[in-house]
Amino acid sequence: MYSSQASAVPNRVVGLISGTSVDGIDAALVEITGTELDLKVELLAGKTYPYPADLRERILAVCAGEAISMLELAHMDDAIALAFAQAAQNIQIGYQPANLIGSHGQTVYHRPPKEAGVGKKNLGYTLQLGRGEMIAYLTGITTVSNFRVADIAVGGHGAPLVPRVDAFLLSHPHESRCIQNLGGIGNLAYIPARTDDWLSQICGWDTGPSNSLLDLAVERLTAGAKTYDEDGQWAASGTPCYPLVEKWLTHEYFHLSPPKSTGRELFGVAYLNQCFQDAEPYQLSPADMLATLTELTVASIVHSYRTFLPQMPQRVFLCGGGSRNLYLKQRLQLALETVPVLTTDEAGVSADFKEAIAFAVLAHWRQLAIPGNLPTATGAPHEVLLGEIHQG
Numbered sequence: 147m148y149s150s151q152a153s154a155v156p157n158r159v160v161g162l163i164s165g166t167s168v169d170g171i172d173a174a175l176v177e178i179t180g181t182e183l184d185l186k187v188e189l190l191a192g193k194t195y196p197y198p199a200d201l202r203e204r205i206l207a208v209c210a211g212e213a214i215s216m217l218e219l220a221h222m223d224d225a226i227a228l229a230f231a232q233a234a235q236n237i238q239i240g241y242q243p244a245n246l247i248g249s250h251g252q253t254v255y256h257r258p259p260k261e262a263g264v265g266k267k268n269l270g271y272t273l274q275l276g277r278g279e280m281i282a283y284l285t286g287i288t289t290v291s292n293f294r295v296a297d298i299a300v301g302g303h304g305a306p307l308v309p310r311v312d313a314f315l316l317s318h319p320h321e322s323r324c325i326q327n328l329g330g331i332g333n334l335a336y337i338p339a340r341t342d343d344w345l346s347q348i349c350g351w352d353t354g355p356s357n358s359l360l361d362l363a364v365e366r367l368t369a370g371a372k373t374y375d376e377d378g379q380w381a382a383s384g385t386p387c388y389p390l391v392e393k394w395l396t397h398e399y400f401h402l403s404p405p406k407s408t409g410r411e412l413f414g415v416a417y418l419n420q421c422f423q424d425a426e427p428y429q430l431s432p433a434d435m436l437a438t439l440t441e442l443t444v445a446s447i448v449h450s451y452r453t454f455l456p457q458m459p460q461r462v463f464l465c466g467g468g469s470r471n472l473y474l475k476q477r478l479q480l481a482l483e484t485v486p487v488l489t490t491d492e493a494g495v496s497a498d499f500k501e502a503i504a505f506a507v508l509a510h511w512r513q514l515a516i517p518g519n520l521p522t523a524t525g526a527p528h529e530v531l532l533g534e535i536h537q538g
């Protein structure tokens with residue numbers, strides 16, 4: 147880790163991301179001071195800008211494996227970049243302009259690296275659309291994008307990237323914490339209390355599905371009328387089917403040792419179809435099915451903590467859209483027994499905009515030539531600078 151080097155003048159940065167839920171572009175306008183141990187971020191504005199419906203549909207189809215031509219790919223890349231550039235411009239209205247944008251883009255494909263014999267690896271592959279050069283061109287603001295490839299280039303997973311930012315924004319002097327993102331996919335950052343060698347013990351990984359299967363199931367059960375189960379109300383009226391949860395938990399991903407990453411390629415439409423097929427003998431109601439899928443998210447997270455963490459954290463802080471799913475939160479609290487489950491809002495960082503904030507911080511780090519990956523979370527052999535800089 148780099149020693150802190152205070153930057154006195156706040157950097158005004160826009161962070162942008164659309165995650166695996168493809169529910170819209172999260173934009174955060176922040177003021178950043180400091181770098182790592184002295185890092186401070188003030189959220190001036192945060193907003194989610196929904197994609198145009200047809201663009202969202204096309205993105206989801208590509209994520210689900212639909213073939214497209216190179217021409218269509220180029221069009222989609224630019225349509226996403228345009229939507230991101232508009233989000234960057236809109237979030238600044240009424241504020242002094244930003245001097246930097248950090249844009250994650252839209253993941254449409256992610257393949258983790260694979261062992262290929264002793265000491266050899268097939269590099270991972272990851273593709274985020276919404277090219278940074280177009281965002282810089284349209285906004286006139288220097289834009290950092292394509293954050294994942296430098297980590298992948300040295301053999302890492304290129305994900306999760308947020309744990310390093312979590313470590314500097316959410317550590318505590320006396321308390322060990324897990325920061326649990328509940329997006330389409332779940333991930334965690336484990337942050338020990340800030341004692342002697344705490345930095346070397348921080349780790350993270352993707353826990354598996356969080357809302358991805360729930361959202362797809364809701365769309366299927368409502369014939370497209372709804373895209374998610376608000377506050378988890380529908381699931382809350384059902385009962386989890388534990389034999390199914392046990393069966394689904396045997397999936398190889400949950401038993402892989404970290405560092406590990408995943409996506410909709412593994413926990414998407416095909417997996418959900420299998421879940422519905424597995425559920426047939428049990429004749430579950432729609433509410434029971436949603437409760438059972440919720441329980442898979444809960445059980446996979448808790449199994450992951452108990453199996454792979456050096457010790458259970460003293461507190462868990464949730465973020466991402468799933469932190470608004472009251473049923474999911476309640477089930478997680480029940481399964482984690484005495485470990486209190488809160489949201490990152492309660493630790494001073496917006497649960498809704500933490501990922502967008504993180505990409506603003508990663509752009510800030512890139513500008514200062516500070517590495518952005520956490521090798522214990524991505525599996526990279528060393529730290530690297532993340533992101534390509536496009537001058538505005």
Ligand SMILES: Nc1ncnc2c1ncn2[C@@H]1O[C@H](COP(=O)(O)OP(=O)(O)OP(=O)(O)O)[C@@H](O)[C@H]1O
Pocket residue numbers: 164165166167168169327328329330331332357360361374375376377378465466467468470471472501
């Ligand atoms: N009030 C709510 N009740 C239940 N679920 C909600 C609520 N609000 C948001 N969600 C869930 O959160 C999802 C969006 O979460 P989020 O924006 O954190 O995901 P993401 O960033 O796209 O995913 P990832 O972190 O995997 O990249 C929605 O698709 C929905 O399932």
Ligand SMILES: CC(=O)N[C@H]1[C@@H]2OC[C@@H](O2)[C@@H](O)[C@@H]1O[C@H](C)C(=O)O
Pocket residue numbers: 165166253255256272304305306307308309329330331332333352407408409501
């Ligand atoms: C390839 C990719 O886009 N991965 C996402 C996804 O969504 C959650 C989880 O899987 C995480 O690994 C990652 O996003 C966050 C922002 C990260 O890199 O920390």
